[in-house]
Amino acid sequence: MKESLRLALLEAQLELARRASRSVLLLVTGHAAAGKTALINELNHRLENRLTEVHALAPSSEERERPYWWRYWRRLPARGRVGVFVHGWYGDALFARVEQRLGEGAFRDRLAEIRAFEAELAAENVAIIKLWLDIDRDVQGRHLRELWHDPERAWQVKDHDWQRHLQYAALASRGHEMRRATEADHAPWLCLVGGPGQKPMKALAHRLVEAMAGSLPDVEAPVSRSVAGAAGPPRxxxxxxxxxxxxxxxxxxxxxxxxxxxxxxxxxxxxxxxxxxxxxxxxxxxxxxxxxxxxxxxxxxxxxxxxxxxxxxxxxxxxxxxxxxxxxxxxxxxxxxxxxxxxxxxxxxxxxxxxxxxxxxxxxxxxxxxxxxxxxxxxxxxxxxxxxxxxxxxxxxxxxxxxxxxxxxxxxxxxxxxxxxxxxxxxxxxxxxxxxxxxxxxxxxxxxxxxxxxxxxxxxxxxxxxxxxxxxxx
The missing domain is CATH 3.40.50.300 (P-loop containing nucleotide triphosphate hydrolases)
Structure with missing residues (x-):
C-alpha cells in the first residue's frame, strides 16, 4: 500500500474520532485460506489501534443465555471508532446453513433479520463495509497443503479449514445467495480476491477512507403499520x-x-x-x-x-x-x-x-x-x-x-x-x-x-x- 494512501487512511480515522458523528463497522468474511487474518493484522498496523476494536466471536455461555443479537449489539463501536468483526453474523448464518443447522426457511429469515439490523445501524450513522474474500478452490487446496507441510506455519491450519475446503461449492453458492439478499446502498458488499500473492488491502483502504469521510447514504425507513392479529390495542x-x-x-x-x-x-x-x-x-x-x-x-x-x-x-x-x-x-x-x-x-x-x-x-x-x-x-x-x-x-x-x-x-x-x-x-x-x-x-x-x-x-x-x-x- 502506498505511503500516501496509508497516510490518508490514518488521517481519515483521526478525523472520524475528532468529529465523533459516526462509527465504522467492517465485517470480513469469505472462504478459508483467503487471508482474512493477515488482512486484519495489516489493517491494525495501518490504523490507530486505540480507536479500533476487533472481534472474532465464539459465543460464550453468557451470550447463549441471551437473545442471539445481544452478542453483537453489546460490541458495536461508539461514534468515532472502528469495529471489525471476523465472519460475524454472516459467518453464523452461512456456516449454519451449509452444515444444515439452519433450514432453507430459517436461513431466509436470518437474512431478513440481517437486513433489518444493518438498516437500523445505518439509520443511526453507522457506516457499514462488508468484505467477502474470495479464492479459487484449487488455489485454496494448494495453499492449505503448503501451510500444513511447513513446520513453521502448520499451526495456521485448523480442522475447520479442511472442512470449509470440502464445503467449498456449497459455501460459494450459499455465499452468493447471502450477498445478493443483503446487498443495500447503506450496506454494500465489497468482493475481493484473496489468497497467496493477492493484495486486497489497497481496495479495502480506499473503501474505509470513503466510509470514514464520505457522505452516508440515506436509509429508507419502513412504513409503520398497526399490528395485525392482535386482539385490539387498548386506548x-x-x-x-x-x-x-x-x-x-x-x-x-x-x-x-x-x-x-x-x-x-x-x-x-x-x-x-x-x-x-x-x-x-x-x-x-x-x-x-x-x-x-x-x-x-x-x-x-x-x-x-x-x-x-x-x-x-x-x-x-x-x-x-x-x-x-x-x-x-x-x-x-x-x-x-x-x-x-x-x-x-x-x-x-x-x-x-x-x-x-x-x-x-x-x-x-x-x-x-x-x-x-x-x-x-x-x-x-x-x-x-x-x-x-x-x-x-x-x-x-x-x-x-x-x-x-x-x-x-x-x-x-x-x-x-x-x-x-x-x-x-x-x-x-x-x-x-x-x-x-x-x-x-x-x-x-x-x-x-x-x-x-x-x-x-x-x-x-x-x-x-x-x-x-x-x-x-x-
Missing amino acids: LADLAAQAPRALGKARYRERLAEAQARLAGNAREIQRRRIPVVLVFEGQDAAGKGGCIHRLTSALDARQYRVHRIAAPSDEERAHPWAWRFWRRLPLDGRVAIFDRSWYGRVLVERVEGLAEPAAWRRAYDEIRRFERQLLAHGAVLGKLFLAVDKDEQLRRFRSRAETPHKRHKLTDEDWRNRERWEDYRRAIDDMFVHTHDVDGGWALIDANDKRRARLAVLDHANRLLEARLAEPR
Missing part, C-alpha cells in the same frame, strides 16, 4: 368507564400477601427452568410505577432481578445507536429485568418533546416490534404494563408531593411541563398501543387512579404471564 379512553371503588386497607393487605406469595413461587420455578423475564413499566407522571415495582420486587429474590430506571441517555449511550442501551441490559436466562421506563421513550417523550426527529420515532415502531420479537424468539416472558391516571388525579398527586417533605424530590419542573402537553402525550400513547400491541407482546393498561388496586393488578398480570409460560410444554 386511554377505555379507562373512563371503569372507575372502580377504592379498596379498603385491610382487604388490600390480605390480597397483596396472597399475590406476592403466588409470585414468589412462580419466580422460583421460572429461575429453575432458566426462563428470562422482561417487564416494562410505562405510564403518566405520578401514576405509581415505582410503588408497583416495589411491591413486585418485594416478592423476588434480590439476586434474581434488576430494576433499570431509564432516564436521559449518558454520554456513552449517546455515542451508540439508541437501542444499544436496552440491549445491553437484557437479563440472563432465569433472571428478571424490570424497566422503569424503556425503549418506548422514543415514541413518547422523545416524540412529544421533539428530542427525536419524526423519521426516527416513526421508524422506531418497527424497530421496537423487531426487538421484542427477538426477545420472544429466545423464549423470554415479555410483559408491558402502562399505568394510567386521569388528569384530576394526577394534579392531586402533584400537590400532595409538593406538600410532603419526603416526596418533594419526586416532583420536578419537567412533570409540570409534561402536564401542559397532556393531549400530545395522550395521542402518542394511543399511537404506541396501535403500533406495538401484539398477541405475544401485548400491553396491559392498568387503571392507576386507585394505587392499591393498581398494585394488585400489576401483580396479577405478572403472575398470569409467568403461569402461562410455565404451563407451556417444555
